[in-house]
């Protein structure tokens with residue numbers, strides 16, 4: 001079997017007296033969409049933030065493409081990993097275009113940046129129509145598109161997504177997830193954390209269940225979707 005593009009080995013994170021991750025191990029292979037599902041406070045954001053280097057890894061290792069992943073986020077981005085943060089964190093007083101250009105920082109290859117901008121506008125024509133509009137005036141769904149577009153502007157091989165469905169109406173969630181599938185089809189591997197377990201499992205190839213900082217279950221998403229423990233705890237009624 002090929003080497004994973006991302007390998008997280010026995011990762012632990014503490015915040016003062018709180019241990020948020022207890023020896024988490026997981027892999028993502030090139031081309032996959034992998035999801036991590038779990039309840040509020042399970043440690044999903046901590047996992048992504050620790051991979052990005054935004055939160056200190058107390059112990060354990062993270063490898064990207066067979067090499068240790070840097071510990072500072074700007075170096076992690078340079079290695080080919082980028083994050084769409086929870087709550088989008090777009091820059092409201094800047095325009096759509098300016099937000100996207102921030103995602104290209106610190107690249108200097110202007111021709112390639114222009115090409116990537118065209119790519120992102122092609123993926124999200126609504127952003128192109130609104131490129132001079134202040135980001136703070138976009139709708140929730142459009143802001144999520146912008147957050148995804150901004151992360152794509154660093155040309156990542158691996159995109160980390162923290163709850164892209166948060167606060168969006170079901171129809172917009174469908175639209176965003178369809179777009180993620182398309183972006184994945186264009187060669188971007190994805191690791192997605194979600195409370196919206198059903199949608200996340202339907203989108204992904206494989207899934208992990210995180211419970212109070214530990215992986216308690218993993219498998220192909222199609223199997224997790226019909227697993228009685230997952231159904232009872234995370235999927236609720238249709």
Ligand code: ATP
Pocket residue numbers: 015018019020038039040041042043044045046047195
């Ligand atoms: P949610 O879906 O609600 O965002 P989550 O699964 O992403 O939850 P985390 O945000 O990773 O969970 O939080 C995991 C645990 O770590 C929680 O108990 C949380 O209170 C705690 N925690 C997170 N960030 C901090 C922090 N900066 N300082 C102290 N404790 C924190």
